[in-house]
Amino acid sequence: IMEFDQKEETPFNIPEKKKADKKTLAIYIAAGVITISSLIYGYASYQATYFKDLEIKNLKSQLEDANTKLQRIDILENQVKELEASLASKSAAKPAVVKKTKVLPKKETKKVTANKKTNKKIKPAKAKEKKSVKK
16 A cells, blocks of 8 residues: 555656746746846946946046146137237337327528527517416
8 A cells, every 4th residue: 555655656746846947947937037037137237337447547538638628728828819909000000100200300490590590589488478468
């Protein structure tokens, strides 16, 4: 009888083991899928951050290049403004210098001395007129 019971138990246990194997297999598959997907996600996010870091570095270098170019442009603009100001001051100074040289020729100095003589003649006459007005 015991032999029969053992024979009965063995066919009964085999399907249970198969069911348990299916459950554990499903669990292992699910765990494997989760780990593989998490690994893929982690690798993808690593790649994304790596490429983002590279892109950020490239953008920073481009920004620095643009800033240096802008600074050069500002310096050049300031130099142009300074040159324009110096040109304007030179052009304003040249006519004044020319006028000063025109004011001091020999002929006009003679006229100035003539004017002094006439001024001396006019002054006594004015003084006489003033005296007559005071009386």
